[in-house]
Amino acid sequence: MEFKAKLLDDKMIDRSLTRLAHEIIEKNKGIEDVVLIGIKSRGVPLAHRLASKIALIEGKQLPVGELDITLYRDDLSLKSYEPDVKGLVLDFKIDGKIVILVDDVIYTGRTVRAAMDAIIDYGRPSSIQLAVLVDRGHRELPIRPDYVGKNVPTSSKEVVKVKLEEMDDASEVSIYQN
Numbered sequence: 001m002e003f004k005a006k007l008l009d010d011k012m013i014d015r016s017l018t019r020l021a022h023e024i025i026e027k028n029k030g031i032e033d034v035v036l037i038g039i040k041s042r043g044v045p046l047a048h049r050l051a052s053k054i055a056l057i058e059g060k061q062l063p064v065g066e067l068d069i070t071l072y073r074d075d076l077s078l079k080s081y082e083p084d085v086k087g088l089v090l091d092f093k094i095d096g097k098i099v100i101l102v103d104d105v106i107y108t109g110r111t112v113r114a115a116m117d118a119i120i121d122y123g124r125p126s127s128i129q130l131a132v133l134v135d136r137g138h139r140e141l142p143i144r145p146d147y148v149g150k151n152v153p154t155s156s157k158e159v160v161k162v163k164l165e166e167m168d169d170a171s172e173v174s175i176y177q178n
């Protein structure tokens, strides 16, 4: 995989998340009944970063849950991924809540679709919204994020890699060519 360009540095990621925090508050007219669920792996630290930013603005810490979804390639169809839901870790109820799913990248939309299935199996939220750091296009399902850090037009041969200090050596978003 060949490095092509850095799309976001740590400052740019931080500013995008600040904007997303404000957009979440504005769209929901506050944060009453809002809960965050990060999709592993990098959606989880992003959800915690958003919760911290929202707490600075609204003075209240939102609950953050974790959803573990692994994509595996279906050998029969070269292009598609099949998501496998491994686990949902929540220490709060989601009935009647506005659930905001948080992930680093949205691509085909298959991970988010699996995430929505897992959440709907678990409880009855009043709505589900989606926040992503990067939307790289190429959706295979009718799924659109409500909050986007950066829209990045890509070719399907490219790969968008997100690094976050909480689990990597730096915080940055880069694009690679396969």
Ligand SMILES: O=P(O)(O)OC[C@H]1O[C@H](OP(=O)(O)OP(=O)(O)O)[C@H](O)[C@@H]1O
Pocket (backbone or CB within 6 Å): 039, 040, 041, 042, 043, 070, 071, 081, 103, 104, 105, 106, 107, 108, 109, 110, 111, 112
């Ligand atoms: O819209 P989709 O086509 O489903 O792709 C998006 C998903 O792919 C990546 O996860 P990946 O499986 O690479 O794992 P990671 O989060 O551990 O990087 C990314 O974090 C999203 O969860």
Ligand SMILES: O=c1cc[nH]c(=O)[nH]1
Pocket (backbone or CB within 6 Å): 105, 106, 107, 136, 158, 159, 160, 161, 162
């Ligand atoms: O480029 C991509 C595609 C799916 N998931 C990622 O994290 N990057």
